[in-house]
Amino acid sequence: MDIKNDIPQEENKDKAETEEVLISCEKEDNENFNDNIAFKYLKELSSHMELENEDGEVKSSFQFIEEVDHNSVLANYLNKKAAEKEEDHNFKIIPFGFNLSQKEAVQSAFDNKISIIEGSSVSSSTDAILNIVLNAVINDKTVAIISESDFFALKFVEILNQVDMDFIVDNITDNENDSNKDKINQWLSLKRNEFEKRNLPKERGELKDIQNTLGEIFENENKLSVMQMEKANLLNEISIPDSGSRMILPASILSQSAEKIMLFLEEYTMLIKKDKYIKFLNKIRFLFKYGISEFGFYNNKFENIKKLLINRYNYLKITELDIEIESLKNKLDRYLIEDEIRYHKENSLSILRGILYEKYSKRKDDEILENEEDNNVGDTSKKVQAVITSINSFKKSMKGCKLFDYVIIDEAERLDIFSGALILSCARNIVLISDTNQAFDGPYDKENNIWNEVYKEYSPDEAYNYLNNSLLSSITKIFPDTPRTVLVKKYRGSRNPVNLYN
Secondary structure, three states, X not given: OOOOOOOOOOOOOOHHHHHHOOOOOOHHHEEOOOOOHHHHHHHHHHOOHHHOOOOOHHHHHHHOOOOEEOOOHHHHHHHOOOOOOOOOOOOOOOOOOOOHHHHHHHHHXXXXXXXXXXXXXXXXXXXXXXXXXXXXXXXXXXXXXXXXXXXXHHHHHHHHHHOXXXXXXXXXXXXXXXXXXXXXXXXXXXXXXXXXXXOHHHHHHHHHHHHHHHHHHHHXXXXXXXXXXXXXXXHHHOOOOOOOOOOOOOHHHHOXXXXXXXXXXXXXXXXXXXXXXXXXXXXHHHHHHHOOOOHHHHHOOHHHHHHHHHHHHHHHHHHHHHHHHHHHHHHHOOOOHHHHHXXXXXXXXXXXXXXXXXXXXXHHHHHOOOOOOOOOOOOOOOOOOEEEEEHHHHHXXXXXXXXXXXXXXXXXXXXXXXXXXXXXXOEOOEEEEEEOOOOOXXXXXXXXXXXXXXXXXXXXXXXXXXXOOEXXXXXXXXXXXXXXXXXXXXXXXXXXXXXXOX
8 A cells, every 4th residue: 555645734724725735746846866975875775675675665665766855854864954943832732641851752843853752661752652643633734653563553553542542543564454434433423422512722721731730740840859869969978077186167157058168168179279278368358258267277187177168068958958858848749640640641632532523523524415314424534644654564655655744763773774764755854763772783684795885886974874874873963953852751659869760
């Protein structure tokens, strides 16, 4: 099956025209890359891909790309031209794994032509992917998830099935080729009574308030964790002066704030390093600046004075932190955080289903026949907005594909640049999901000399070297400022910073 996507024009008031518009590879929208070294290098690679694929699927797929759509990420990739950031101010609904990093990841995906999401757990990466897909669909954007294998592609369908939204995607793999027309019709029929009289704008406003509350909770949790870690470090730094020393700090110093003690220690240390002792004029200056009138204090060993000053500073900072920690704990104790998160997820999914019902039922109403009786659910078929597929299935079916608004590549650090370039040719925007536990091994026949020979013949930038680069490493070399979001998965049920950041 060929992947074909219809992408409606944004803000188009004419429904009939919107249904007909395709973002296609029209000649006037394409760029001529015949003289581009990287493009010629990739073309030459494709002529040798039969060594890897006996069916010649990869070769035929790339050879078919005679011109590159200037709207595609491939054009940016070959030109080394970063796209300007375009902020998307639409409210984002984030039902899966909501936290500050998930919120940032979704926003970055819609703000940037190329973005990277880095996660150390499969669940957090999966959450981010599904959050992006759902926001794309409800905003009339087409999106494709490309996974390493059919098995991993199916996990997204299974999760969407669990939340009663699997009808939004077509599953295109070697073993599956689903059509969602019947699924949508059945779902609309079942949900008619549930969703017909909902006030979705009001519900979205309430959800935004819930998100803001959760955001404040998470920010306070982060502050609490940082403070607890800072307190632990300060406790570890407290030292014991020499056993033979009975010196104590003058009352004038004990009355100073933590900041002033640290400022005095810095000045005192600098003068000792410079002059080996404190001159009389500096003692007078310290008298007026810090109120230190006990000049005999300076006769003690520098090491002991330094230890006592650091201990006093740490004691005062720990006291300050204890007050702030207690205040934050009191704020957080007002909420049952797990319940708040569960409530947010249930509301998010409910609103998403309501938006989808409104979206698909409206489409059905526009297409219903005049002589249809009893308002039966009609044919709601239309080119799908979301596709889930594996890399191999995508390459087999990409010939003639239209540009997806968003393409999400799972485990992008394992994808070679040749396969990656094929995908970039079909993407207006790209999201690269990186698993920090994975690494690029190179093509399976990397010992074959042909790859080095082709590279030497064309000598493109090292970032395009097929043997040495994954798509992820290649893009980060070409666009080092690519926005990168690191997903943080917190362990709830404990406010211990070791558990939170384990």
